[in-house]
Amino acid sequence: MTEFLLELLDKGGYLGIFLLMMAENVFPPIPSEVIMGGAGLLVARGEMTFWAVWVVATLGTVAGNLFWYWIGVRWSEEQLKAIIDRWGRWLTFEWDEFTKARNIFRKYGDGIVFALRFSPILRTIVSLPAGLAQMKLWRFCLFTFLGSGIWNAVLIFGGQAAAPLVERFEKLAGYGVVAIVLAGVVFYIYRVVTWKPVKAHEADDKA
DSSP states (O other): OHHHHHHHHHHHHHHHHHHHHHHHHHSTTSOHHHHHHHHHHHHHTTSSOHHHHHHHHHHHHHHHHHHHHHHHHHSOHHHHHHHHHHHHHHHTOOHHHHHHHHHHHHHHOTTHHHHGGGOTTHHHHTHHHHHHTTOOHHHHHHHHHHHHHHHHHHHHHHHHHHHHHHHHTHHHHHHHHHHHHHHHHHHHHHHHHHOOOHHHHHHHHHO
16 A cells, blocks of 8 residues: 555646645645655655755645635625535534634634644635635635645655655554544544535534
């Protein structure tokens, strides 16, 4: 499994990493840890360079978050409620998670876009209230790039550091990759099953 992942990343090249990281931020179940960890292994093998991986991965993250920022800019909160009510189950967005990100954004200002890059759930959702608040595009891109850049660097370094162990315990490493992917799938299924539409949340608030 490890070699299959590495071969896939190697064949996709830097463009493939960019597209995967962009998709990971548009469709949350795709695990960035696996993508960046695998890229780190390729860096350790000398098949890719750290800075090239870091730049394309971070730009891909910014591009994926720009998708949600753009939706926030274009749509009103009422329109977002309708969208989350219809598609939130499959995107694993819940209305109360959006309102939480919105309230945090309002309380701490647009600098919170940087801090929430390290939150597994809110790092994508915060792009919506940032767009709704008409946060300046250059500030959104800057804070997203800086926060994502730190996170991606940690993951790449982690993949590099784990390279000797992966080479030594390749079979176990393959099981580890499978376990991470399966955990992501299980978590996604759990989120789909336990998701509540907007109207259900509003009914709970009134109860």
